[in-house]
Structures are given as structure tokens and as C-alpha cells.
Amino acid sequence: MSNDNKILVGINGYGVIGKRVADAVRLQPDMELVGVSDVISDFRVGMAIQRDIHVFASVADKREAMEEAGIPVAGLLDDLLDQVDVIVDCTPKGIGAKNLQTYRDRGVKAIVQGGESHEATGHSFVAQANYESTLGLDATRVVSCNTTSTVRTLVALDDAGLLRRARGVLIRRATDPWESDHSGIMNTVVPERQIPSHQGPDAQTVVPGLDVVTIAAKASHTQSHQHFWIVDLAREATREEVLEVFRKTPRIATIRADEGVVALNSTIELMKDLGRPRGDMWEVALWEDILTVNGDQAYYTYQVDNQAIVIPETIDAIRALAGTVTDGAESIARTDKALGVQQSFLKH
Amino acid sequence: MSNDNKILVGINGYGVIGKRVADAVRLQPDMELVGVSDVISDFRVGMAIQRDIHVFASVADKREAMEEAGIPVAGLLDDLLDQVDVIVDCTPKGIGAKNLQTYRDRGVKAIVQGGESHEATGHSFVAQANYESTLGLDATRVVSCNTTSTVRTLVALDDAGLLRRARGVLIRRATDPWESDHSGIMNTVVPERQIPSHQGPDAQTVVPGLDVVTIAAKASHTQSHQHFWIVDLAREATREEVLEVFRKTPRIATIRADEGVVALNSTIELMKDLGRPRGDMWEVALWEDILTVNGDQAYYTYQVDNQAIVIPETIDAIRALAGTVTDGAESIARTDKALGVQQSFLKH
Amino acid sequence: MSNDNKILVGINGYGVIGKRVADAVRLQPDMELVGVSDVISDFRVGMAIQRDIHVFASVADKREAMEEAGIPVAGLLDDLLDQVDVIVDCTPKGIGAKNLQTYRDRGVKAIVQGGESHEATGHSFVAQANYESTLGLDATRVVSCNTTSTVRTLVALDDAGLLRRARGVLIRRATDPWESDHSGIMNTVVPERQIPSHQGPDAQTVVPGLDVVTIAAKASHTQSHQHFWIVDLAREATREEVLEVFRKTPRIATIRADEGVVALNSTIELMKDLGRPRGDMWEVALWEDILTVNGDQAYYTYQVDNQAIVIPETIDAIRALAGTVTDGAESIARTDKALGVQQSFLKH
Amino acid sequence: MSNDNKILVGINGYGVIGKRVADAVRLQPDMELVGVSDVISDFRVGMAIQRDIHVFASVADKREAMEEAGIPVAGLLDDLLDQVDVIVDCTPKGIGAKNLQTYRDRGVKAIVQGGESHEATGHSFVAQANYESTLGLDATRVVSCNTTSTVRTLVALDDAGLLRRARGVLIRRATDPWESDHSGIMNTVVPERQIPSHQGPDAQTVVPGLDVVTIAAKASHTQSHQHFWIVDLAREATREEVLEVFRKTPRIATIRADEGVVALNSTIELMKDLGRPRGDMWEVALWEDILTVNGDQAYYTYQVDNQAIVIPETIDAIRALAGTVTDGAESIARTDKALGVQQSFLKH
Structure with a gap:
């Protein structure tokens, strides 16, 4: 001290x-x-x-x-x-x-x-x-960034008594911008050879017993990851109920495609507009208007700034x-x- | 005639x-x-x-x-x-x-x-x-190409009595190579705003009652789609059982990452090596060594040549x-x- | 007022x-x-x-x-x-x-x-x-951004009595990041159909009589332009002489590959490290250690942040x-x- | 034998x-x-x-x-x-x-x-x-592919008595498609640190005394190189004269943007349409309608299939x-x- x-x-x-x-x-x-x-x-x-x-x-x-x-x-x-x-x-x-x-x-x-x-x-x-x-x-x-976002979102659902099990597809950025001049992938998608990919078991090191399976791949972009989730809820719930859980959770920030935030690059532009240092986004950015709940399943997608989260x-x-x-x-x-x-x- | x-x-x-x-x-x-x-x-x-x-x-x-x-x-x-x-x-x-x-x-x-x-x-x-x-x-x-591959694979499972319901994340190519000089996306992922994306309901026009939900996005590459599936099986099954279904189904061809076919671009190279016209792949190319079955869930990924399938x-x-x-x-x-x-x- | x-x-x-x-x-x-x-x-x-x-x-x-x-x-x-x-x-x-x-x-x-x-x-x-x-x-x-950088650099040489004529190849970014989710090019280079491209004549609207020809193309990236110049000098000069001209000119800032600034993405990282708003670079960033002078010809390359310059x-x-x-x-x-x-x- | x-x-x-x-x-x-x-x-x-x-x-x-x-x-x-x-x-x-x-x-x-x-x-x-x-x-x-194309085109001009000296900017592909899943650059341009880049001196190992300087960079695409040339002719010549030299030279094939061949990807599509094995292009593809001659300078651009030439x-x-x-x-x-x-x- x-x-x-x-x-x-x-x-x-x-x-x-x-x-x-x-x-x-x-x-x-x-x-x-x-x-x-x-x-x-x-x-x-x-x-x-x-x-x-x-x-x-x-x-x-x-x-x-x-x-x-x-x-x-x-x-x-x-x-x-x-x-x-x-x-x-x-x-x-x-x-x-x-x-x-x-x-x-x-x-x-x-x-x-x-x-x-x-x-x-x-x-x-x-x-x-x-x-x-x-x-x-x-x-x-x-x-890691992917695991952090997974835990933030799934613990939120779990704390609300809404989580039974979660299956995620994680589309990762290929490399960081600063090393993209020598390390990268081009015009391809590279799936991880193992299912579950390491992020699922990794989340369980933080929250033992979490029922989560992740499938991961690298895509041909440098900036931030995109996760897609299929969640079996503990019970039938409404879309608004699930959304409210995310809205209340710290470090999960909602965005909307119908407000022009339509893709990874839009959010990055938004961070720059906000004056964020280095354009960083510390929050999980979850698309409010894409989140869908159907009976006891919820589907949603969010963005993870792997450099900042x-x-x-x-x-x-x-x-x-x-x-x-x-x-x-x-x-x-x-x-x-x-x-x-x-x-x-x-x-x- | x-x-x-x-x-x-x-x-x-x-x-x-x-x-x-x-x-x-x-x-x-x-x-x-x-x-x-x-x-x-x-x-x-x-x-x-x-x-x-x-x-x-x-x-x-x-x-x-x-x-x-x-x-x-x-x-x-x-x-x-x-x-x-x-x-x-x-x-x-x-x-x-x-x-x-x-x-x-x-x-x-x-x-x-x-x-x-x-x-x-x-x-x-x-x-x-x-x-x-x-x-x-x-x-x-x-x-469409995405729906065709979805139907080929899910009908194969269904015919074998193995399908309960299927949830897929479809990472689409952004544009076709021939128009990639004026139409494309760059360094981003663009999620579809609707879940289910149209491919799920579209598969149901071919096979009414199919329990399928698709989530789609465009990624920053031009060549072929990559699908990731989480399938609830009708019963517990072994990995070999599920694999055998795909191996026997026409127009689904198996590939292996451990033979060097590790990504979308590898398969395209392979098609050229095979002397395929325009490098076309008419088959769903399914990664045999990535397919995983855990109890009554199967996870797999495959590639779809959107120009040829x-x-x-x-x-x-x-x-x-x-x-x-x-x-x-x-x-x-x-x-x-x-x-x-x-x-x-x-x-x- | x-x-x-x-x-x-x-x-x-x-x-x-x-x-x-x-x-x-x-x-x-x-x-x-x-x-x-x-x-x-x-x-x-x-x-x-x-x-x-x-x-x-x-x-x-x-x-x-x-x-x-x-x-x-x-x-x-x-x-x-x-x-x-x-x-x-x-x-x-x-x-x-x-x-x-x-x-x-x-x-x-x-x-x-x-x-x-x-x-x-x-x-x-x-x-x-x-x-x-x-x-x-x-x-x-x-x-425009391209013309601005062209005029800044060539006027600097001209003011120093060093410019006879300049020929530039301008590799442009394809689209701006914020619209890269719907407008872009992918895995290609698109040459402009006209030589000189419009930037050369455009520079002459600012500096009449400037002997400049530009050849332009779009490449598959979103962030900033890269210019390559072949300049016939008014007389034989040393590398140090030409460099000194650029070093003294406002809004031209020198960088060095041997300090790790090796590509467009390095400079963008550097701007973020500098805390620049939106990561903007208002300066022409000219590679000091790439600039070469051979008799009465100078060759150099620089980067132009098209959003900020x-x-x-x-x-x-x-x-x-x-x-x-x-x-x-x-x-x-x-x-x-x-x-x-x-x-x-x-x-x- | x-x-x-x-x-x-x-x-x-x-x-x-x-x-x-x-x-x-x-x-x-x-x-x-x-x-x-x-x-x-x-x-x-x-x-x-x-x-x-x-x-x-x-x-x-x-x-x-x-x-x-x-x-x-x-x-x-x-x-x-x-x-x-x-x-x-x-x-x-x-x-x-x-x-x-x-x-x-x-x-x-x-x-x-x-x-x-x-x-x-x-x-x-x-x-x-x-x-x-x-x-x-x-x-x-x-x-190499770059040097081969350089020699083909410059020797053609030289044989016709038209070449004084040539300056080229070579925008290279970043990596080959088959290894683009692990080796590549993304959303950047990487200039070579040396001017002349090695291709100029390399051409002189084939044709001693050739007055050629090359400046090279890698861009964010995988398929083929694009060269841009500024050539000081041995005398004033007409556009048609220079074009005729290229038209008559083996292994230089002319293309036209106004026929829809507007970029690297168009030519690759054309090769596939021609039924070329692996879509290969053995020829230097030179844009006829972009070639410009102004007094004693010629400006032109062509494409090099680095895998096939x-x-x-x-x-x-x-x-x-x-x-x-x-x-x-x-x-x-x-x-x-x-x-x-x-x-x-x-x-x-």
C-alpha cells in the first residue's frame, strides 16, 4: 500500500x-x-x-x-x-x-x-x-474474453433461476489488429477441431456444474467476437423476462439493430463516437431486438471486444x-x- | 423431348x-x-x-x-x-x-x-x-443452398429415427467471388435481425413439421457457408451411429481435419486438386473428426458450397x-x- | 461572430x-x-x-x-x-x-x-x-484525403526546389469501417479504369501546373490509404535532403518500420496508443526508413487516414x-x- | 529419355x-x-x-x-x-x-x-x-511470379525498341489460398521495407542492364498480384503502338474492364468459365482499356496469377x-x- x-x-x-x-x-x-x-x-x-x-x-x-x-x-x-x-x-x-x-x-x-x-x-x-x-x-x-462473456451472461440467467443448459457457437476474431500484418486468416472460416471448444469447460472452472457446451471457429475479421446462444431455460419464460435479466446485469449493455447498430463494425464505430479510449468496449453488447424466446428456449447473440472485456x-x-x-x-x-x-x- | x-x-x-x-x-x-x-x-x-x-x-x-x-x-x-x-x-x-x-x-x-x-x-x-x-x-x-444442406442432413437423421429437434448457426459467405469487387462486407460479422432466420422455416416447406431453428450471420469471406449444429437426438446414440448415417447419405461427403482439411479454404483447394469444374463442391462436406455425440445431443459442423450445392x-x-x-x-x-x-x- | x-x-x-x-x-x-x-x-x-x-x-x-x-x-x-x-x-x-x-x-x-x-x-x-x-x-x-496528402507532400518538395514531376500509385481503402457491413470489396484489388485517376488532375486545381500523374486502385482493407511515389527531382539530391524537407513540413509526420510501425495497422494502433480521438491520424505518415533517393529520383510511401486528414x-x-x-x-x-x-x- | x-x-x-x-x-x-x-x-x-x-x-x-x-x-x-x-x-x-x-x-x-x-x-x-x-x-x-511477369512485359517493350526505364509498384497477394487459414494479413497493407524491392534486381539477373525499380507491398487478398507500371519510353509513342507490342507477345493476354473484367476476382471467374484447371491463369492479364500513353511515358496495370504464371x-x-x-x-x-x-x- x-x-x-x-x-x-x-x-x-x-x-x-x-x-x-x-x-x-x-x-x-x-x-x-x-x-x-x-x-x-x-x-x-x-x-x-x-x-x-x-x-x-x-x-x-x-x-x-x-x-x-x-x-x-x-x-x-x-x-x-x-x-x-x-x-x-x-x-x-x-x-x-x-x-x-x-x-x-x-x-x-x-x-x-x-x-x-x-x-x-x-x-x-x-x-x-x-x-x-x-x-x-x-x-x-x-x-479469457470468451469465457468472461459466457460467464457474465449465463450467471445472470442462472441467478434469475432461468438457466437449464446453454449451447453456444463462438465466432472468434482471427487475430488482433496490431498483429494483423503478419498473423491472420484470409477468406475462410477455421473451425476448432474439438467440441466442446475449451471455453465451455473453462466457464466451469469459474462456475462448477454449469451445463454449457461451446463450439468455436475463427472467421476472417480482426475486431471482436460474436457469440450465438441457444439456451434451454429452466421453465417457460417471456422474451421480456429474459431481456430484463440482461438489462439489469452489470457489464452487459443492450444495443439495437433497428437503431443502426447492425454488425460488429457498428458497435466499434459507436465506441469511437462515445470517446472510449482506443475504441474499447468493456461490456458484452447484446442485441435486444434479435433476442428471441420461444417457450423454454432463448436465442440471442452478442459481441465481445476481446481486447477490452x-x-x-x-x-x-x-x-x-x-x-x-x-x-x-x-x-x-x-x-x-x-x-x-x-x-x-x-x-x- | x-x-x-x-x-x-x-x-x-x-x-x-x-x-x-x-x-x-x-x-x-x-x-x-x-x-x-x-x-x-x-x-x-x-x-x-x-x-x-x-x-x-x-x-x-x-x-x-x-x-x-x-x-x-x-x-x-x-x-x-x-x-x-x-x-x-x-x-x-x-x-x-x-x-x-x-x-x-x-x-x-x-x-x-x-x-x-x-x-x-x-x-x-x-x-x-x-x-x-x-x-x-x-x-x-x-x-437455397443453406436450406438444401439443412434438409439433406436433417432428413438423413430423421430417416434413421434419430432426430428430435435441431438448432443451427449458419455462418454465411458475404457475397459471391464474381461480384466481390463491388458487393461485400469487410472486417465484420453481420447477424441476421430475425431468429429464426428464414432457412429454418424454409426447410419446413420441404419437410413439414421439422423441428428446426436457424440463426444466421454473414462473415467476412466469399467462399462457402459454414454451419454449426446442435441436435437433440430422439434417443441416446453413439458417435459412430450418427456418423454412419451421414456416411451412407448421398451428397454428404466426409472430410477430416486430421488429414489437413482444416478450414473452408482447404476444401476449396481439395476440389481444385480433384479437378472439379470451377472448383465446385456439390456435396455437404462434413467434418468427421469434429462430430461429437454426448448422450442425446449431437454437435457437428459442415461446409456448403453455395455456388454448387x-x-x-x-x-x-x-x-x-x-x-x-x-x-x-x-x-x-x-x-x-x-x-x-x-x-x-x-x-x- | x-x-x-x-x-x-x-x-x-x-x-x-x-x-x-x-x-x-x-x-x-x-x-x-x-x-x-x-x-x-x-x-x-x-x-x-x-x-x-x-x-x-x-x-x-x-x-x-x-x-x-x-x-x-x-x-x-x-x-x-x-x-x-x-x-x-x-x-x-x-x-x-x-x-x-x-x-x-x-x-x-x-x-x-x-x-x-x-x-x-x-x-x-x-x-x-x-x-x-x-x-x-x-x-x-x-x-479529398488523397489529394490533400498529394498536395502536402509535393508542395513541400516544390517549395524546396526539388520537384520536377511525380508519379503516384494510390492504393485506397475500399470503404469506411462504419459502412463496411454492407459496402465493400472482398479478396480482390479493383483498379480505377482511368489513368490518370482523378486525384492527379484534382491536385492541379489547388496547384496549377503541378506535373503529377496518379494511378489508383481499391484494395481489400477498410482503414486508410497507402501511396507509393516515384518522383523525378529537379536535380540530384541526397536521401537526407529529401527527408529533411518532409521532416520540416507541417502535417507530415515521420514513422519508421524499424521501430515496429510496419504497416497500416501498426499506425492505427499507434494512434490509439497516443489517445487520439477515434484513433484519428491527421498527419501524412511517411516511412522515413523506406524513403530512397537514387540520383534524381526519389521513392517513398506514406499512409493517409482518409477519415481524418x-x-x-x-x-x-x-x-x-x-x-x-x-x-x-x-x-x-x-x-x-x-x-x-x-x-x-x-x-x- | x-x-x-x-x-x-x-x-x-x-x-x-x-x-x-x-x-x-x-x-x-x-x-x-x-x-x-x-x-x-x-x-x-x-x-x-x-x-x-x-x-x-x-x-x-x-x-x-x-x-x-x-x-x-x-x-x-x-x-x-x-x-x-x-x-x-x-x-x-x-x-x-x-x-x-x-x-x-x-x-x-x-x-x-x-x-x-x-x-x-x-x-x-x-x-x-x-x-x-x-x-x-x-x-x-x-x-518468381512477379519477376517473370516483369521480364515478360519489359522485354517485350525492349525488343520493340520502346523501353528506356521502368518503375513498378507491385501489390502482392498476402498468402496462397491453401494456407490462408493460418498465414495471412488482415485489413492492412504491408509495404516492403526496401526500395527497390527484390523483384527489380531479380529481373536484372535475367536481363542484365534492365533499368527497372520496383516498390512492393502486400495487400489483404489471397489471389494474384496486381502490378502498376510507369514506363519511360525510349521515344514518344502512341497508345496503339504500345498495345500492339503487348498483344503480339506470347503469354501476355489482354482483358478489358469495359467487358466486365474489372478486378482481380473477375479474371479468376473468367478462368473458371474457361474451364482452366484449378482456375489457373498462366498469362499476364493486361488491361487494354486502362493502358495509357502520354508522350514518352506509358502507364499500365496487369494481373499475375502467382500460383500459375x-x-x-x-x-x-x-x-x-x-x-x-x-x-x-x-x-x-x-x-x-x-x-x-x-x-x-x-x-x-
Whole structure:
């Protein structure tokens, strides 16, 4: 903790997720960003410098290259760990799990990303589902963007007593925009070879017993995922009943095709119109006028900004690990206020 | 009928579907292509001329422009209708329905495409589902590519006593390759605003009472559709049982990701390797090693070549309307032999 | 003029360009945005309301529909024209020219976009080339994004005495992101049928006598144009000499592939990292480490954000028409400071 | 040579190029395909088996895996080399150069692909430019698709005394369709970091002294390259004069946008309409109605099917190395007749 009782936060890995976590931490009145750690020397870390963020070298033997590239290196990852209460690991898949031992050895609480396995931490996190179970732990895993959205929506239905079982088709973006110049798919759809795809079982690491099967594929676009769900309800319900559940759930925001939000690109335009940083959408954007309920089945589709949706979860996970806020709903409310998370993107 | 008892066939509309029907008709020993009719003057109709196909003008006042463009016009649509037993209407959506009265007035049996409504003809056609009910009719509608594949697969399950209800997510190609220079979507997914999308109800025009709901979207690729299905089986079944049903069904061909056919583009490459004309795939290509059965639910995905899948159906519909073959299975066998339809695309 | 001597500005057409002009006007200390006018009722105009922008109806008979959609319509276009010194017309291509007479009749100075012809106003504007000639005029045309970038770069070379003639290949984006769900091209390149493409002659409406030929094509991406130039220099020069010209020119910012800015998408990521509103890039982004000079020929490539590059020009054009600043360089400096235009995107 | 004096040909590497060379060799009356060699076990080599092509294992320790996958392996690469006069190496970039020593040791004449360096063989081949210089050599390199098209067109102008110097912008496809599910770029343009890009200097390995500079970039499509040229002519010429040069040159086929061939995708559709195997286009497709001549400068654009354009060159190179035909023009004529290469794709 800092003198003014702020949670001291470090970030290891200043990539697509890391830089967004950095910005979000700086917006929280109860947190302080001590610095970020990375191994790169290019424009991306240059941007951190321009934002007055302290940059550390994650690996000792990269420090020289970074300094030669003109980056004022504030120290090594170890130095950063010395100064923080919580470290958010945003390194590439597989590295986070390896780093955990270091964090534990240093007595620093740690968050890893959804690319790591549940076993790495033994706890997987979605704020609305299991914030409280995180209190007192050393580490947690913020699950992936797809799993986060799945848990948000299905837990909402479950809490309302409406969920029997859910089957989802997840049409994923192929690659992130920033690496789309060398990694991508073109003019094709690539189905995952396994049904269920990993997201279904992954949701069960957060909510054991959830009856969910996911089928996934990559499509030829770079921006955000689109999920399509077929949900067997626990009982017959009306469309309005189901809609009301989603309307009331934090971090699910409703949109309407008949207001011109007709596709993934419309929502991205809308985020830019809203002045969102980087055009980010932290909410699950659910199409209100496409949602259909027929007897005991509900059908709906929503959009997931894979670069942004886990950011508010990560902020909550920081608080849960630090133990400064014990009530999940309070943390969610604080995070959402600080970021500007909305309950609806409808026109009025 | 011609002197040698061939069915005399005309085609109105020499576009993506029309030119494929033309090629397919010419491959049938029991059919003769009298000519095609269109209104265009560009390279596409030039290709018909190069293939020694007689070209007629669909509209009298386009004849002059066509002749000025150097096309040897064989006559008007009326002249074509005088010489044929069956006309296959492949004009753009909405025009086929209007043309039907002309065909009826001339006493020419007619096939319209899936873009028209069921009401236009009162009969909708998929060879494996309802060939026999077409005998004696004046006209039928070959349903769309998506509906054709849906009916082929679900009727196969139903005939095996395995189908209770089916829920499908249909990821459609955005536009056809030949018009992709001016019509398309980019870097987005566009969900259909209505659930069920029209394909579910459309399948019911062929198989009344089929319990099917479809959810559709367009993705950012041009070549073929990908369907994902969640099927409630009539009883618990094994994976092998369900697979065997598909393996035995005509016009469903199995593929395997573990043989390198991992995505839409792989199958297209495979069609080219097979020497298929235009790289066409008439079969539903179903991923054998992705199909999963869990208790009384089956999950599977397959690919639909939207430019080619209705071609064998159209050939069968010609025979059914002409009444020369009364058994659907026989017509299917003839068509498939003439075209080279396969039961499997597996390596061996 | 307002009481505090601000230029009163209205915008007709709140689309891709209009909304950006609105934001930019509001950032200028010497301007006041009176309102925007449009005919739409969907989320886009809803965003204007959320931003506390007064919305007018461009056409009287759309007012009712707008009000029914819940938009608090502040009046008609006529009412807006009553209150402004300068109207910026950002309506779709072809409409701006028709609107000019209305603006003239009302004695309101007007700016039309590059989609209109030079003849519409008789004056075409790029701040660095001909700001001063705009003083005293009733109307000007801010040329298109491609032409703006062409003029910025070639005038820079010409002013340095280095330009003999220039030949450019302009690889354009296919459509704007916000309309990419229904308008686009896919998996193709579409060459313009005319050489020179219109941009070359268009540059000559700003700088008569410029020896420039452009060849254009659309490629399968939505974000920004890429230009490739082959320039015959007026004399042999060094690479450093040419580079220095660009480095010193306002609104041309240098980037480097060896700093990780390797493609169109990298620059867009960089703009988001910079916190630019909507990720906009007002500058021509020129690759410093790709620029090559060989004797009396220079070769270089740069990127043009087609949604943003004309925004600073439009702001300058407002000042030039209002006559409040008579020196182009001063207006450019003011605009660039208010927006945050950079001279370089290099890391340090 | 076989008993009937056919050139015995082997192919090492049955990928995008290898399989096309295999098909083309089989179409030549004076050649016999002994077999192909590869290391893969998936559907692609399965297709070779289906086409009754003998398959050899390129590497001894892959033989078992291939046989286990059910491929009837005819022997090792060494066995194939024992039986052939000429081996065409179509292995991935870098491997061909390493294989050359093996081929030389075995006394087998060899062709490597354009991915290898000129130094690997000391001779680089484009039939129209230097067929005769290949006679008597042990090995040659068929240059890349981009370089082949560059040489075909510029040599045509040079032979007509019209070429002074040429500057080209080469917009390349990002990846081949068959690997577009895992390798590609999305919604971007990626410029090459070096000007001149390698194609210009590469053309000079075929035609020393050619004054050519190329600037290259990858765009977001998978099918074929588009080149844009600015050519300083040796003297003032008319459009018709330049066009006539291209019209008369083998393997350059003219197309017209005003006949509906308006973009890369149109030409691909046209190839399918022509019944071309795999939709291949062996010719440079040059837009006749876009070509412009202004004084002593010519501007034109053409399309290059990167998967197919080097196939006829490879066939000629086989003959040149075998020494059975000493006149380049005769070999070109034979190859083109056997494949069906056209001089024009115009409608009439």
C-alpha cells in the first residue's frame, strides 16, 4: 500500500492487454500504477514512456538493448516486484504460469491471464460470479474474453433461476489488429477441431456444474467476437423476462439493430463516437431486438471486444487479491464508474 | 423431348447458378441443353458463346445491345421456350416468380431458385426429401443452398429415427467471388435481425413439421457457408451411429481435419486438386473428426458450397418435372454419376 | 461572430467527416459550434445529443421522424444557417454542390468536401498550398484525403526546389469501417479504369501546373490509404535532403518500420496508443526508413487516414473564409496546436 | 529419355507449384512424369495418389509415416533421381538450393524456383528472354511470379525498341489460398521495407542492364498480384503502338474492364468459365482499356496469377535443360499449345 492507502500495482507485459490494464489502473482512485515491465524496444514501449509510465526490463539481458533504444529503464522486474502489492501478468500465453513462482517467492499477489490453465492458480475469476472466493488468495486467473462473456451472461440467467443448459457457437476474431500484418486468416472460416471448444469447460472452472457446451471457429475479421446462444431455460419464460435479466446485469449493455447498430463494425464505430479510449468496449453488447424466446428456449447473440472485456475484471481481481474491498458488487460499481462502463448503448 | 428422347432444357439467367446448371445438364446422357437466355453483353455471356451454347435474349429490347456487342443471338426467350420441355429460371431474386406465369402460359415446366418464395410454386424441392411428390407438377422451387444442406442432413437423421429437434448457426459467405469487387462486407460479422432466420422455416416447406431453428450471420469471406449444429437426438446414440448415417447419405461427403482439411479454404483447394469444374463442391462436406455425440445431443459442423450445392438438385428436379424417372433414388444416382459426386473426400 | 468574437460554425451532415469536424471545431478557442444538421434518426445522431451538440433537421419533412425517434430537434437547416458565419457541408457526394446556392442565398460562407467538383466553388483548398487565396471568398472546397496528402507532400518538395514531376500509385481503402457491413470489396484489388485517376488532375486545381500523374486502385482493407511515389527531382539530391524537407513540413509526420510501425495497422494502433480521438491520424505518415533517393529520383510511401486528414484543412478553411486569420502558417499552427498534430511519430 | 524419346521428369515438392508442374508435364507430348517426391502424409499427397502419380519420399525417415498413412510410397528421392533426366525442385524456399548438390552429384539436370538466389544456379530463366542461354547447363532457376511477369512485359517493350526505364509498384497477394487459414494479413497493407524491392534486381539477373525499380507491398487478398507500371519510353509513342507490342507477345493476354473484367476476382471467374484447371491463369492479364500513353511515358496495370504464371516457364526450362528443343520460340509454342495458353481473353 502507498502512503495514501492506494493499492500499488505493477504490470508485467505491456501488450494488447497490459497497456489497457495500465490505463484502467490509473483511472482508479484507490490504485497506483508503479510501472510496467517488458522486453521490447519498439514504438509500443515508447508510447508507455510518452504516457509517463515507468518501464522496467522483464529480463536482465534485454535491459541493455532497451536502453540503447533510448528507453529510460527504471529497473528490472525484480525491482518492480519490490514496490508493488499486486502484479498483473500480461505476458504471452504460457509465460504467465512460469512467472507465478517468482511472484510467490517475492510474496507479491498475482493475476494471470486466461491463456494460462486453471491449474496454474487453482482459482479462475469473473467478478460477478466469484469475487468473494478470491479474498485471501495469493493469485487468481482472469479468464479469457470468451469465457468472461459466457460467464457474465449465463450467471445472470442462472441467478434469475432461468438457466437449464446453454449451447453456444463462438465466432472468434482471427487475430488482433496490431498483429494483423503478419498473423491472420484470409477468406475462410477455421473451425476448432474439438467440441466442446475449451471455453465451455473453462466457464466451469469459474462456475462448477454449469451445463454449457461451446463450439468455436475463427472467421476472417480482426475486431471482436460474436457469440450465438441457444439456451434451454429452466421453465417457460417471456422474451421480456429474459431481456430484463440482461438489462439489469452489470457489464452487459443492450444495443439495437433497428437503431443502426447492425454488425460488429457498428458497435466499434459507436465506441469511437462515445470517446472510449482506443475504441474499447468493456461490456458484452447484446442485441435486444434479435433476442428471441420461444417457450423454454432463448436465442440471442452478442459481441465481445476481446481486447477490452477482461479489463474491468482485472481491476476487480486486483481489489479482491489486495482485500481492500470485500464485496464484489461494490468493487464492480467502483470499477465501472471509474471506467465509464454503461448499462445500455441504446440511443436514449 | 428430342428425337432420341432426351429432355430438352433451357436456362433463363446465365449467372453463378445458371452457368453451372448449363454445364451439368450437358453432362447428363438423358438431357439436352437447347440454350440459355440472358440480358448481358459482357465477358460472361461471351464465355457461353465460347462453349458453343446458344444464347437467347431474355428481353426483346436487350437483343440489339447484345448483337452490337458481337453476340450471335439465337432468338428471344419466347423462341427458347418453344423448344424446351423444362426451363430452369436462374434470374435474380424476385424475377423468377414473375416469370412463372409466362412459363405456365407456354406450357413449359419450370424450376425457380430458392430466392423465390415457396408460395410462388407451392412446391419446394430437395431430391432426397420429396422427389416423388414433384411428379406431375408444372413447377417447383429448388430451395437455397443453406436450406438444401439443412434438409439433406436433417432428413438423413430423421430417416434413421434419430432426430428430435435441431438448432443451427449458419455462418454465411458475404457475397459471391464474381461480384466481390463491388458487393461485400469487410472486417465484420453481420447477424441476421430475425431468429429464426428464414432457412429454418424454409426447410419446413420441404419437410413439414421439422423441428428446426436457424440463426444466421454473414462473415467476412466469399467462399462457402459454414454451419454449426446442435441436435437433440430422439434417443441416446453413439458417435459412430450418427456418423454412419451421414456416411451412407448421398451428397454428404466426409472430410477430416486430421488429414489437413482444416478450414473452408482447404476444401476449396481439395476440389481444385480433384479437378472439379470451377472448383465446385456439390456435396455437404462434413467434418468427421469434429462430430461429437454426448448422450442425446449431437454437435457437428459442415461446409456448403453455395455456388454448387443446388446443381445436382436442379438436375433431379428437371427429371422429376419431366417425369422420365419416377424414383428419386434412381435420379440421384444418375445425376451423381454424371457429375462425379462423391460419398467421401477422405484420403483413401 | 459571437459576442466573444468566435467564428460561429454550423455543420450540415453528421457522418464520418461531419462528426470529426464538429469535434475539431469545439477544440478551437476561436470557434463555436452552433449545431449540426442531418436527416438521420439512428444511433449516430444519438451520439451528437449525448455530446450536447444541437441537432437540426436538414430537410423539413425528416423533422417529424427525428422527433418521433426522440431526438430534440433544434430547428431546421435554415435556422442553423441564420446563426452561423460559416457552414461546413459534409453531406454525401453531389449534395454539397446543390446546397451551395442555398448557402449563398443566405449569405453564409461555405465549405464543401472533396467529393464535389472544383467548378462548384471555383476554389479548392489545401492550407499549406493556398490559404491566402481563400481570403475574401464565399466558398471553397477542401479537396479529398488523397489529394490533400498529394498536395502536402509535393508542395513541400516544390517549395524546396526539388520537384520536377511525380508519379503516384494510390492504393485506397475500399470503404469506411462504419459502412463496411454492407459496402465493400472482398479478396480482390479493383483498379480505377482511368489513368490518370482523378486525384492527379484534382491536385492541379489547388496547384496549377503541378506535373503529377496518379494511378489508383481499391484494395481489400477498410482503414486508410497507402501511396507509393516515384518522383523525378529537379536535380540530384541526397536521401537526407529529401527527408529533411518532409521532416520540416507541417502535417507530415515521420514513422519508421524499424521501430515496429510496419504497416497500416501498426499506425492505427499507434494512434490509439497516443489517445487520439477515434484513433484519428491527421498527419501524412511517411516511412522515413523506406524513403530512397537514387540520383534524381526519389521513392517513398506514406499512409493517409482518409477519415481524418482533411479535418485540420477544414478548420483552416473556416478561418480563411471568416477572414480572422490572414496568414496561413499562423492558422495551421493554431489548428495543429489545438488538435495535437505532431511532426513525428518516432519513438523519441 | 524414355524409349519413345520423352524427357523423363521428376518433381521434388508437391505443393502449390509442384502439383501444377506435375499436371503440366503430363500434358506435354514430349515429356513423361516419373513421379513426385514429398514428405507429407495428408490429403494433398492423397490427391497425387488419386491422380495415379507415383509418390516418393523425399526424406528416408518420413517414409514410414507416409506408409502408415496409407500412401503407397514408390521409393526414396534417390530412386526417383535414378529414373529422370530433369528434376524440378518445388520445395520450400531455401531447401532447393541445398538440394542442388545432390542433383549435381547424381548427374540430374535441375530446376529450382524463384525463392532461391540467382547464385544457387548462376542462371535465371524466363523463356522469352533467355531460353537459348540455358542449353547445355546443368541447372537453372525459374524466377518468381512477379519477376517473370516483369521480364515478360519489359522485354517485350525492349525488343520493340520502346523501353528506356521502368518503375513498378507491385501489390502482392498476402498468402496462397491453401494456407490462408493460418498465414495471412488482415485489413492492412504491408509495404516492403526496401526500395527497390527484390523483384527489380531479380529481373536484372535475367536481363542484365534492365533499368527497372520496383516498390512492393502486400495487400489483404489471397489471389494474384496486381502490378502498376510507369514506363519511360525510349521515344514518344502512341497508345496503339504500345498495345500492339503487348498483344503480339506470347503469354501476355489482354482483358478489358469495359467487358466486365474489372478486378482481380473477375479474371479468376473468367478462368473458371474457361474451364482452366484449378482456375489457373498462366498469362499476364493486361488491361487494354486502362493502358495509357502520354508522350514518352506509358502507364499500365496487369494481373499475375502467382500460383500459375511460372508453370509454362518451368516446362520450357525442362526442354532447355534436356536440350531437345533448341529454339525458345518453338518450345514456347509447344508449351502454350499443350496448356491452352491464350493471347487474349477478350470476348471475341
